[in-house]
Amino acid sequence: MRMASPLLALREGYSAIAVGFLLALFALTQVFLALPAGRYVDRHGLKRPVGFCVVAAALGAGLAVAFPVFPVLCLSALMTGGSTGVAVIALQRHVGRAAQNATELKKVFSWLAIGPAVSNFVGPLAAGLLIDYSGFRAAFLLMALLPLATWFWVRRTVELSPVPVVVGGAPKKAWDLLREPIMRRLMLVNWLLSSCWDVHTFVVPILGHERGLSASVIGTILGAFAIAAAFVRVLLPVFAAHVREWVVVASAMVITAVLFAVYPFMVSPLAMGACSVMLGLALGSVQPMIMSTLHQITPEARHGEALGLRLMTINASSVLMPMLFGTAGAVVGVSVVFWAVGLAVGAGARPAWRLRPALRPVPSSADR
Template identity: 70%
Template structure:
């Protein structure tokens, strides 16, 4: 499948984000920070209200659950209406969810707020990624803009919980929920003046097709499987490292530092990627990331000191942090322009479904074969998947 733009090899190079891209990244940060803040405040209020850890687990799952079911309709809607209208609906839903928590801070309403803010963030990210991908000119600029765009969620994952925590300590949970309700409104202020792209041309005589039809294309199917494998590795690290650290007798602060080092490394590599984008190919970066991840997962269970685990975590952050911009760049090049929204939605649905299901699978597997066995099993699967990432170069050669 070839993108309708076909502007792949003659892209202008840019050293930093344009003014409009910077505004869109800022909008993404505010909206995503609202969800991230709610993801801290809502479970904390539930625990303080006497709800069990199981109930809190269900509450946290709801933030991702809506995105599983909403991703495909949101992608089709973005294909029809562009950026501003989907983003406006998303900000309204996120604001409503947070406002309901302000008015009725009880568990059922917190669950509804989780559904609304999670779904809003997913729908907005689909519209935003589609818009940014269509605005880019050529493969080099695609890699650059998606590298810049990937920094936003990483920063908002710090900003949202930090702001919510300070608000809770200063004025209570209602103040925190009110602050989270203001953030989506600020987000819309950055998007409302964005330049809307003209609708892409639809091939003459082609009827609307469901997003699932994209899976019939070999390159897209490979890309989605590779993305799922690497996203699962991210979930493995987040879920298993606290368990492994507990087995090693590490303190909570040390375990948090190890996970924090992973996140910082992922941000740093995404800051550097726009600089080197003109010198790398997507399939090469993805294949290298998969090989490095498989090797590091083999080594991780053998490490006992906090320093060694921290170093391994940093290297994993570099490997996995480099993947998303390359995945998004490839996706926009191998799918028709008038179906970019569907493609982005299908990818988001797969990732969120994995985030809901995989931690439960890892827990069962860990009880059966041990934490080291989980690492080694995932390493073997990822190593086997490198053949698919290597064959993505066929898509690169065909463009």
């Protein structure tokens, strides 16, 4: 959806600013839903939230099939983006609670992160091929059917036992979690890295459109990024016991900064694809490390709330950043957007290294 909708808007003659606004809407619903969704997931577990998300995502993409015009695309972006965000919180909380120790946390989040990486390959590539050979309606129809497969696998999942809640204690606010310095550093690093995904998703279709590349070629470039991200996440469980979260995250930020510096100079599809692959390897390694750290520094009873806070923070940025990218791209060119974000993520390597302080041990099943 995040590739097909902007391409349709560009083909209809909308500007880079309008495309930035459209992409921002994919994150807008998550800004408002993330915290209440996190609390809801803490109370109700996995299946009920995911069921609601399946309905909303299928309906949102279905509207784009029936009415493929810019205002409806904006509504579809709100619905599909919001449902994806809530489902992510539910899934991440479930697998995080299922882990028994820090090494297992890295393993399970590496496996879980393969899902979005694979979908980021299947989605853009399939949408690009359908757009070129069958039109935009066919692409949106496929996106409307895919969420239904989610319920097929989730419906038989065994729910974990609820976390005991302390009765009579003072109500806690999500912002209390940010009183810990390591949580603030983690949110900053996560925001910077999320901006890298946003700028790549935003800039590549525009660069490809400017250089006359077809939708399928643009989808292949984005798909190469996703394959690389999936590949590194397949490898991470093997090395989970031998890697440290802060080392992986800081290294990925430095590599990303270098790649963003050279990406705008890549003019051929092959060169752009090579940069996408290397960028996917770097950024693909990050999310399992971030999630492992988050679960180790957060009380178990507030995992969903912490995940909601994380999602709200990065999506508040994702609402503003595409519009900023679009404005900057229209004024000074999209290359400058790449360089500015690369400079920021390079500077963020230092706080990423400072995530090193001792992490809270994950409670064993006996402790629970």
